[in-house]
Every structure is written in structure tokens, then in C-alpha cells.
Amino acid sequence: MSTIRTRVAPSPSGFLHIGTAKTAMYNWLFARKNGGAFVLRLEDTDAERTDEQFVQAMCAGFKWLGISWDEGPEFGDEAARGEYGPYRQSQRRELHREAALRLLKEGKAYKCFYAKEELDALREKNQRVREASIWRNASAAEVEAMGDAPYVVRFKVPDGETVIEDLIQGTVRVNNKEYDDFVILKANGDPIFHLAVVVDDALMKISHVIRGDDHLTNTARHVMLFNALGYPTPQYAHHPLVLDEQGKKYSKRMHGANILDWRDDGYLPETMINYISLLGWTSEEENREFFTLDELQELFTLERLSKSPARFDRKKLDWLNGQHIRRLALEDLRDRLVVILEKNGFDLSGKSQEWLTELAAICQEKLPTLNQIIMLSDFFFQEVTEYDEKGVRKQFAKSDSVLWMETAQAAMEESTAWERDALKAAFQAKGEEKELKLGKLVNPSRLALTGKSVGPGFFELAELLGKETCLQRMAKALEFINQLED
RNA sequence: GUCCCCAUCGUCUAGCCUGGCCUAGGACACCGCCCUUUCACGGCGGCGACAGGGGUUCAAAUCCCCUUGGGGACGCCA
Numbered sequence: 029m030s031t032i033r034t035r036v037a038p039s040p041s042g043f044l045h046i047g048t049a050k051t052a053m054y055n056w057l058f059a060r061k062n063g064g065a066f067v068l069r070l071e072d073t074d075a076e077r078t079d080e081q082f083v084q085a086m087c088a089g090f091k092w093l094g095i096s097w098d099e100g101p102e103f104g105d106e107a108a109r110g111e112y113g114p115y116r117q118s119q120r121r122e123l124h125r126e127a128a129l130r131l132l133k134e135g136k137a138y139k140c141f142y143a144k145e146e147l148d149a150l151r152e153k154n155q156r157v158r159e160a161s162i163w164r165n166a167s168a169a170e171v172e173a174m175g176d177a178p179y180v181v182r183f184k185v186p187d188g189e190t191v192i193e194d195l196i197q198g199t200v201r202v203n204n205k206e207y208d209d210f211v212i213l214k215a216n217g218d219p220i221f222h223l224a225v226v227v228d229d230a231l232m233k234i235s236h237v238i239r240g241d242d243h244l245t246n247t248a249r250h251v252m253l254f255n256a257l258g259y260p261t262p263q264y265a266h267h268p269l270v271l272d273e274q275g276k277k278y279s280k281r282m283h284g285a286n287i288l289d290w291r292d293d294g295y296l297p298e299t300m301i302n303y304i305s306l307l308g309w310t311s312e313e314e315n316r317e318f319f320t321l322d323e324l325q326e327l328f329t330l331e332r333l334s335k336s337p338a339r340f341d342r343k344k345l346d347w348l349n350g351q352h353i354r355r356l357a358l359e360d361l362r363d364r365l366v367v368i369l370e371k372n373g374f375d376l377s378g379k380s381q382e383w384l385t386e387l388a389a390i391c392q393e394k395l396p397t398l399n400q401i402i403m404l405s406d407f408f409f410q411e412v413t414e415y416d417e418k419g420v421r422k423q424f425a426k427s428d429s430v431l432w433m434e435t436a437q438a439a440m441e442e443s444t445a446w447e448r449d450a451l452k453a454a455f456q457a458k459g460e461e462k463e464l465k466l467g468k469l470v471n472p473s474r475l476a477l478t479g480k481s482v483g484p485g486f487f488e489l490a491e492l493l494g495k496e497t498c499l500q501r502m503a504k505a506l507e508f509i510n511q512l513e514d
Numbered sequence: 515g516u517c518c519c520c521a522u523c524g525u526c527u528a529g530c531c532u533g534g535c536c537u538a539g540g541a542c543a544c545c546g547c548c549c550u551u552u553c554a555c556g557g558c559g560g561c562g563a564c565a566g567g568g569g570u571u572c573a574a575a576u577c578c579c580c581u582u583g584g585g586g587a588c589g590c591c592a
Contacts (some may be wrong), residue, residue, distance in 0.1 A: 037592090039591080039592045041591085041592075071592060072592095073591095073592080074591060074592070077589095077591070077592085102536090110548085140590095143578095144590085147589095147590090151556085154515090154556055156585095168517095178590095197518095197519065200518070200519080202517075202518070203517085204586085206516075206517050206518085206589085207588090211589080211590050214590040215589085216576090216590080216591085220589090220590070220591085220592090221591070221592050222592095224592095225592090239587065240586090241518090241519060241520090241585090241587095242585090242586050242587070243585075243586095243587085243592095244518060244519065244587075245518055245519095245586075245587040245588070246519075246587075246592090248518090248541085266519085266521075268519085268585085269585075269586075271584095271585075275523090275585085276585085277582075277585075277586080288585095303526095306526065306527085306541095307526075308526090308527095310526095310527065310528070314528060314529095314539080314540075315528080315539080315540045315541075316540095317527095317540085317541060317542090334520095334527080335519075335520060335521095335582095336517095336519090336520050336521065336585090337520070337584085337585060337586090338526060338527090339525060339526075339542085340525095340526095341525050341526065341542070343525080343542055343543055344525075344526065344541075344542040344543080345542090347541085347542055347543085348542085348543090350554085356516090374525095381585090388547090392556055393554065393555055394553065394554050395554095396553085396554090404553095407553070419552095450553085465551090466550095466551055467550090467551050467552080468551095469551080470551035470552075471551065471552060473551090474551075474552060475552095478554085481553080482551090482552055482553040482554085483550075483551060483553070484552095484553090486551050487551080488551075
């Protein structure tokens with residue numbers, strides 16, 4: 029029984045795409061669940077498109093999500109590890125060339141001397157190289173005669189049928205006639221993706237290839253190459269793609285295609301993992317949607333993967349993010365919020381850890397995203413300079429507004445302690461005395477203290493704001509109300 | 515255009531493989547009501563789908579075929 033080995037093989041020519049994240053996660057979960065190894069391999073054979081800064085960004089993406097690899101290249105600040113290296117395809121060029129040369133020697137591939145214009149002409153006429161080419165069956169003498177002319181190596185696609193036994197898609201049969209003889213070695217001697225993938229998957233003993241179904245038609249080529257090279261084929265599992273909210277393949281330029289966009293927008297990595305897992309997978313346990321990475325490790329199976337593509341839904345993501353935020357330990361939430369508050373330029377130097385923890389506590393269940401903390405708590409860090417327009421009409425512009433405010437003011441002053449329960453008791457007592465409902469005192473006061481009609485619980489925020497600030501803001505609001513009446 | 519894949523509420527999906535338990539279940543969103551110091555949360559309820567057409571069968575969301583619709587692949591990119 030061979031061991032399970034999976035891999036993710038991104039091309040470091042961009043950031044970590046949401047689709048790549050999904051593929052990586054499925055491979056990672058499958059390996060973990062089955063006690064196997066998860067390999068990271070960088071597909072950087074196209075030197076022109078590879079950029080070291082993307083290598084860094086991609087590593088940051090994986091680390092943010094919490095997806096770690098057992099084997100892989102030096103990546104970001106991670107050291108290289110694993111016994112099947114190197115794990116950068118560009119460093120495996122000779123292994124790929126060797127395989128190509130072997131196919132050439134065995135007559136399973138051939139040198140093709142067509143110039144670009146000639147190929148364009150063929151395509152124009154809808155002709156294929158395998159039928160039109162004089163090079164497919166050229167004699168040794170004819171090849172010899174070309175001397176030093178540039179050429180590519182093409183794989184001689186065999187007759188017959190290629191069958192893919194896919195763990196998700198089932199049996200997929202394709203007639204090899206659908207495939208033209210494809211290039212496996214470029215004119216500059218570099219391998220083409222198809223060859224590199226097959227050689228590396230074989231040499232790295234990859235047992236399961238889990239990837240997006242945009243690769244399904246490529247897989248037939250890969251199976252042909254595995255067969256030609258005499259390597260056993262891995263098991264395949266092609267999962268459906270993640271579509272954007274319009275139902276199209278996620279464009280690389282679109283906001284959100286980069287997994288780190290979501291971090292910047294205030295989403296938790298836990299949320300992204302959970303949400304992506306839901307895009308095409310369901311738990312055996314019915315009606316369950318909330319999962320942590322650890323739980324997914326336990327529950328994930330390829331059998332529960334769907335065959336149809338799923339659309340990204342921001343609203344559900346927001347809901348899920350709120351759920352995950354509520355599950356965070358207060359200190360943890362506080363630390364994540366502090367970063368955002370500071371980034372926004374708020375001065376936290378005068379605030380104690382206890383105070384900040386308390387802030388996290390009163391905001392926790394109101395945050396759909398971490399970034400919402402700014403809207404929810406800005407009044408703690410800056411003066412209230414304007415009042416919500418609708419709030420003014422409802423709370424400040426009424427004939428009783430002054431009475432409400434003065435009653436609340438009195439309650440604050442007479443409160444036995446500057447603490448939420450005492451404040452609430454004082455408000456209730458004053459309200460009863462003047463025959464006013466609690467809301468009549470709280471709502472205008474909230475507007476005075478925060479400038480808004482929505483926010484954390486009133487007595488909690490008042491406690492955190494401090495007596496002095498509260499009374500100042502109440503007085504200022506009363507002035508504002510008096511001006512309104514003029 | 516050719517080939518491949520897919521098809522249940524607006525969205526994500528359960529059910530489909532092993533037809534009857536489905537007057538099709540859940541979640542997000544939306545709409546009511548309740549809770550309530552605002553907003554959320556939570557609770558209760560509502561709206562809402564088997565793409566269409568043929569078969570097979572006593573019986574089809576479930577099996578088969580066609581149509582339509584969506585997605586993907588057709589590079590000296592990966």
C-alpha cells in the first residue's frame with residue numbers, strides 16, 4: 029500500500045488566487061485526513077512570468093490561511109524541506125530534458141522545425157500538426173539536414189482512447205484524435221508545463237492530484253505522458269471552479285481574487301477556510317456549516333465534493349465571518365482589532381489592555397468584519413463633531429428633546445458609580461420619576477455621546493468613555509439642541 | 515467551431531449512486547412578529563426550486579435519451 033502524497037503546484041506569477049487556495053486546501057485536508065504528506069511545488073518554468081515578489085506574496089497567503097506544507101522549496105521565510113527536491117520546477121530542468129530525450133530516442137516524440145508563421149498558417153486552415161506535419165515521421169536524414177535550425181520537441185500523440193478515472197468526475201473518456209501533437213520542450217530547451225508536471229509528479233511520488241476542473245482536458249495529455257514514460261498514473265480528482273458573484277471564472281484583476289484582499293477587508297482566515305470549504309463540499313453531518321480547520325481535517329472526504337461550480341456569495345461570507353468573530357477569545361479579538369485601530373491612526377497609547385479588551389467585548393457580536401470596528405468605535409478616539417442626520421430629527425429636534433437630555437444628564441450625575449449596572453439603575457430611576465421610557469433617555473444620549481444612532485450597548489460604552497467625557501458631550505449636545513430651536 | 519464537465523429556492527446546498535420515507539430539508543439574503551436602550555444577536559413564522567421535452571417503471575428530483583442553459587479546455591502560459 030503506497031502512502032498518500034498530494035501537492036499543490038502554483039505558478040508564482042501572481043498572488044495567491046482564491047481558486048489556488050481552494051485547491052491547496054483540499055489537497056492539504058486530504059493528506060492530513062489520511063496521514064499523508066502535502067507537497068508544495070513552485071511551477072516556475074516560465075522564467076518570463078516568474079517574479080520573486082510573487083513567491084513572497086504567495087507564501088504570505090498560505091501562511092495567513094494556516095495551510096502548511098510538509099515538503100517544499102525555500103519559500104518566504106520558510107526553509108526548504110523534503111526528500112524529493114528540488115521543489116522549484118526551474119531547478120528540475122535537467123530531469124525534464126532527460127525525459128524528453130528518452131521519448132525522442134524511443135520514437136514517442138519528435139523534433140519539429142516549423143517556424144511560427146508556418147504554424148499560424150496551419151491553424152488558419154484548421155489543420156493540425158499531427159496530420160499536416162512533415163516532421164512527425166521525418167527520416168533521420170531529413171532531421172540531420174536541418175543542422176542547427178531551431179526546433180521544439182513534440183509528443184507524438186498515440187492513436188486510441190485515453191481514459192481518466194476521476195475520483196470526482198467519474199470515468200472520462202476522450203478520443204486521442206482530439207489532441208494535436210503538443211510541445212514538450214521549447215526551442216530554448218525549457219520544458220513545457222505538461223512534461224514538467226508529469227515528470228515531477230512521478231518523481232515526487234504524488235499519489236493524488238486534486239485540482240480545478242479547468243485542468244480536466246490537460247489531464248488526458250498527462251495520462252498519455254505517464255504511459256509513454258512508463259510511470260504509474262496518480263489518482264485524479266478534478267473539483268469545480270469557484271465562480272465570482274456574476275457566475276464567471278474569477279478574473280485575476282478582480283478584487284477578492286487575491287486571498288489577501290479578504291484579510292485587508294477584515295475577514296478572518298478561519299472564515300475564508302470555512303467558506304471556501306463550503307463552496308462545493310458538504311459535511312456528512314447534515315445541516316452543519318460552521319467548521320474550523322481542525323474539524324475539517326477530521327471530516328473532509330473527496331466523496332462529499334460536488335461536481336457543479338459554486339458562486340461566491342459575499343453576504344453569506346459576511347454572516348460566516350460574524351460567526352467566527354463571535355467565537356474568538358476576547359484577548360485574541362482585541363489583538364486583531366488593535367492592529368486595525370492603529371492602522372487607522374487612532375492613538376491607543378492611553379488605553380490599558382483591560383480597557384481594550386473591554387472594547388473588544390462590547391463590539392464582538394456587532395462586527396460582520398474586523399474593519400467595522402472603526403465605524404463602531406471611532407467616538408472613543410476622537411471628538412464627536414457631527415450628529416447622524418436621521419438621529420438628530422428623531423432625538424434632538426423633538427419638543428421634549430431637552431427634557432430627555434437633561435433627565436439623562438441628571439441620571440449620569442447622580443449615578444452611584446460610573447459603571448454600567450449603576451448607570452442603568454440611575455437611568456431607570458430617573459426615567460420612572462419623570463415617567464419616561466428608558467429609550468427616551470438612552471437614544472438621545474447615545475447620539476450625544478457617539479454621534480450615531482447605532483453602536484455598542486449604551487451603558488457599556490458610557491462606562492468605557494468615562495464620566496468626564498460623557499458629561500462634556502452631553503453638555504455639547506444640549507447646546508446643539510438649543511441652537512436648533514432658534 | 516470542436517471536445518470535456520455541469521444542471522434542485524435569488525445564492526450555497528441536502529436528497530440522486532442503492533427509484534417509493536420528498537405535500538423536496540437546511541443555510542445566506544429578503545419580509546413579518548417576538549426579545550430589546552440603538553444596531554446586531556437570538557427565537558418564531560413567511561416568501562422561494564427539482565431548466566424543458568420525451569422515455570423506462572405500478573411509482574422518477576432520483577435511471578436513459580434529446581433540447582436548452584452555464585462553465586471549462588483547445589499556446590514554444592501554467
